[in-house]
Amino acid sequence: MGDCLKYSIQCSKCRSEIELREWVWKHTECNGTLNIEFKGLENIRFSNILRKEYNDIRRYMELLPVKQEYVPKIPVGGTPLAKRHLGANVYFKMDYLNPSGSFKDRGAYITLAKVKELGCQEIIEDSSGNAGIAFSLLARTAGIKANIYIPKKAPEGKKRFLKLLGANVVEVEGSREDVNKEALKAERKGKGVYVGHWWNPFFIEGLKTIAYELWEQLGEKIDYIFTPVGSGGLFLGIFKGFLELKNMGAIPTIPKLVAVQAQGYCSLCEKLGLSYETKERSKLADGIMILKPPRLSEIINAIRETEGFCVVVSDKEIVLALKELINMGFIVEPTSATAYAAFKKSFSEKLVGESSNVVIVLTGSGLKVLDKLNSVIFRSNL
Amino acid sequence: MGDCLKYSIQCSKCRSEIELREWVWKHTECNGTLNIEFKGLENIRFSNILRKEYNDIRRYMELLPVKQEYVPKIPVGGTPLAKRHLGANVYFKMDYLNPSGSFKDRGAYITLAKVKELGCQEIIEDSSGNAGIAFSLLARTAGIKANIYIPKKAPEGKKRFLKLLGANVVEVEGSREDVNKEALKAERKGKGVYVGHWWNPFFIEGLKTIAYELWEQLGEKIDYIFTPVGSGGLFLGIFKGFLELKNMGAIPTIPKLVAVQAQGYCSLCEKLGLSYETKERSKLADGIMILKPPRLSEIINAIRETEGFCVVVSDKEIVLALKELINMGFIVEPTSATAYAAFKKSFSEKLVGESSNVVIVLTGSGLKVLDKLNSVIFRSNL
Numbered sequence: 129m130g131d132c133l134k135y136s137i138q139c140s141k142c143r144s145e146i147e148l149r150e151w152v153w154k155h156t157e158c159n160g161t162l163n164i165e166f167k168g169l170e171n172i173r174f175s176n177i178l179r180k181e182y183n184d185i186r187r188y189m190e191l192l193p194v195k196q197e198y199v200p201k202i203p204v205g206g207t208p209l210a211k212r213h214l215g216a217n218v219y220f221k222m223d224y225l226n227p228s229g230s231f232k233d234r235g236a237y238i239t240l241a242k243v244k245e246l247g248c249q250e251i252i253e254d255s256s257g258n259a260g261i262a263f264s265l266l267a268r269t270a271g272i273k274a275n276i277y278i279p280k281k282a283p284e285g286k287k288r289f290l291k292l293l294g295a296n297v298v299e300v301e302g303s304r305e306d307v308n309k310e311a312l313k314a315e316r317k318g319k320g321v322y323v324g325h326w327w328n329p330f331f332i333e334g335l336k337t338i339a340y341e342l343w344e345q346l347g348e349k350i351d352y353i354f355t356p357v358g359s360g361g362l363f364l365g366i367f368k369g370f371l372e373l374k375n376m377g378a379i380p381t382i383p384k385l386v387a388v389q390a391q392g393y394c395s396l397c398e399k400l401g402l403s404y405e406t407k408e409r410s411k412l413a414d415g416i417m418i419l420k421p422p423r424l425s426e427i428i429n430a431i432r433e434t435e436g437f438c439v440v441v442s443d444k445e446i447v448l449a450l451k452e453l454i455n456m457g458f459i460v461e462p463t464s465a466t467a468y469a470a471f472k473k474s475f476s477e478k479l480v481g482e483s484s485n486v487v488i489v490l491t492g493s494g495l496k497v498l499d500k501l502n503s504v505i506f507r508s509n510l
Numbered sequence: 511m512g513d514c515l516k517y518s519i520q521c522s523k524c525r526s527e528i529e530l531r532e533w534v535w536k537h538t539e540c541n542g543t544l545n546i547e548f549k550g551l552e553n554i555r556f557s558n559i560l561r562k563e564y565n566d567i568r569r570y571m572e573l574l575p576v577k578q579e580y581v582p583k584i585p586v587g588g589t590p591l592a593k594r595h596l597g598a599n600v601y602f603k604m605d606y607l608n609p610s611g612s613f614k615d616r617g618a619y620i621t622l623a624k625v626k627e628l629g630c631q632e633i634i635e636d637s638s639g640n641a642g643i644a645f646s647l648l649a650r651t652a653g654i655k656a657n658i659y660i661p662k663k664a665p666e667g668k669k670r671f672l673k674l675l676g677a678n679v680v681e682v683e684g685s686r687e688d689v690n691k692e693a694l695k696a697e698r699k700g701k702g703v704y705v706g707h708w709w710n711p712f713f714i715e716g717l718k719t720i721a722y723e724l725w726e727q728l729g730e731k732i733d734y735i736f737t738p739v740g741s742g743g744l745f746l747g748i749f750k751g752f753l754e755l756k757n758m759g760a761i762p763t764i765p766k767l768v769a770v771q772a773q774g775y776c777s778l779c780e781k782l783g784l785s786y787e788t789k790e791r792s793k794l795a796d797g798i799m800i801l802k803p804p805r806l807s808e809i810i811n812a813i814r815e816t817e818g819f820c821v822v823v824s825d826k827e828i829v830l831a832l833k834e835l836i837n838m839g840f841i842v843e844p845t846s847a848t849a850y851a852a853f854k855k856s857f858s859e860k861l862v863g864e865s866s867n868v869v870i871v872l873t874g875s876g877l878k879v880l881d882k883l884n885s886v887i888f889r890s891n892l
Binding site for chain 2: 183184200201202203206208209210211212222225226227228229265266268269285288289291292293294454455456457458459493495496498499501502505
């Protein structure tokens with residue numbers, strides 16, 4: 129098993145290079161987020177470095193900053209793509225069909241491989257649910273203890289699931305931000321390394337593999353990619369993956385990336401000076417109820433660089449989209465439906481044309497929250 | 511899109527050939543089960559007829575008795591395989607990562623394509639849960655109405671899920687056999703075509719694709735395959751897939767097939783004259799609580815022909831196996847754990863040696879029955 133390509137870790141704020149002697153998740157000197165940069169991509173041909181014996185994330189080990197001997201012992205990624213004609217050519221990336229039921233398995237997989245390589249025994253993660261579940265599941269397969277900080281108001285199904293997976297679950301009253309503060313306090317007290325997916329650059333490295341898979345499944349022809357944006361890890365991961373593909377010469381341009389937020393959690397539109405309704409905050413899109421993502425300016429940059437845009441959807445639009453998704457056979461959670469709702473809106477507003485090839489990333493399984501799905505679908509009269 | 515290879519439909523009892531003018535699921539004259547036989551396999555090279563543009567069940571369209579224009583619009587199959595060293599080399603086929611959360615999506619997919627091709631509008635299915643869910647999900651994507659007959663005692667999570675998928679759910683008091691009788695009554699009253707997976711040969715055609723995938727993932731090296739056996743569709747599907755691979759010259763011999771049953775539902779061991787404990791019936795393995803599978807003699811034949819065997823596991827063994835599976839990151843339902851429990855037993859009894867390559871098929875997602883998993887895992891002191 130060969131090592132991956134050479135890479136460096138850089139602070140996005142002061143641009144200094146970080147040497148990885150122990151676990152880091154931000155630049156402690158200037159509080160900047162960290163990013164990983166692979167070297168010499170221009171000399172690499174993507175299709176030549178695939179490990180074709182795998183149909184999962186290990187296929188891309190050459191471009192992942194971890195050693196294969198430390199990866200969790202369960203395959204992640206390699207999820208299907210479903211094509212539908214819905215005005216435009218729509219491709220649903222069924223990333224909810226990962227082992228723990230969400231795309232976050234990819235980020236947790238790479239993070240845990242690095243944590244293990246660095247000899248850490250215990251992790252701390254804060255999550256509205258799916259990331260905590262992904263970390264709990266994969267940590268267990270790696271013999272690492274997971275301490276998961278979640279909001280008290282998170283769906284009961286997700287809490288039960290975390291406990292089933294053997295995680296130490298810490299419920300915190302208050303907002304998503306309060307949960308984050310408690311997790312960081314625990315880290316300072318030495319209760320483990322903080323792997324929070326809002327910051328952690330290794331998480332993004334895992335998520336970028338969605339771009340690689342989309343390239344393998346669809347080649348150059350993607351025009352738009354719609355993703356829910358909470359902390360922006362998924363969005364930035366996909367951007368990074370396509371940027372690397374571009375640097376390797378596999379594609380001439382990166383698809384237009386469309387960031388989807390829920391009503392009341394519109395940090396991007398605010399920053400971009402766009403108008404949006406603020407009457408009430410979403411109660412349904414629990415995976416993306418984040419007011420101030422730490423990587424906000426990086427997300428804005430990715431939208432601008434790809435000539436994408438951002439869309440805010442209401443709970444009413446989410447319910448309608450969720451119903452249609454279930455009718456199409458996609459059992460996903462309400463947060464996933466935001467991306468489809470945003471596509472419908474953009475298509476009806478002619479922001480997206482009929483001949484476009486559009487990818488919609490379906491992020492989380494509805495099986496974990498069947499009660500919630502039932503109440504959303506049956507109690508709404510849409 | 512070319513047609514598939516030529517095939518015929520035969521009665522397993524009187525050997526007469528059936529012409530498919532309208533939907534059939536058994537030979538009405540003699541009550542025999544039907545089987546589909548492809549012609550000229552000896553002139554085919556398996557690796558040459560794969561539709562390599564697909565990583566799902568459509569990859570095998572040449573060997574599936576349906577037209578591609580009628581298949582449901584959501585990809586099924588192409589599930590991952592996880593390797594673990596557990597005494598022997600164990601490969602877990604993660605078939606619970608199908609769109610509806612179980613391997614039964616494969617059978618429903620092919621059945622519905624045929625139903626649609628024949629112009630039927632409504633199906634009737636009886637199921638302890640997973641098959642009903644698979645049919646409901648895929649029927650909806652095909653614009654077909656699903657009438658699902660289930661036992662009143664089926665897990666609540668599964669019932670809720672069926673309703674969410676828009677199925678007409680009919681709950682029947684009594685045993686699994688009573689449910690079957692009610693479904694057949696409905697068919698006689700003209701309420702739709704009966705697609706019951708205990709009988710329906712198209713269901714088995716879908717399930718045989720697991721064998722194709724295992725061949726692609728592992729080649730010739732499989733020694734044993736452990737599967738839970740209820741009606742035997744999975745077992746016979748895998749047998750048929752490997753038999754076809756053998757007929758195409760892709761493998762010299764079929765792996766030894768191990769049929770796993772739950773305590774109290776031991777039709778196979780009875781028939782084979784083996785000793786087993788009958789003290790109490792399993793309460794956990796709800797997917798395989800079937801006393802008299804209609805294809806019993808076909809299953810016995812497959813065990814004998816592959817030099818396999820059958821194993822009966824207790825609820826205590828199921829709980830222990832389920833705990834270990836969750837520790838390994840496989841969130842499956844108790845029925846899936848029967849196959850792993852049977853492997854553990856067979857390995858400790860030295861029926862399976864250390865150098866063996868063993869496949870264990872993980873059949874159903876635990877996400878649908880999280881409450882049940884919680885109560886099974888936390889209330890047991892194993």
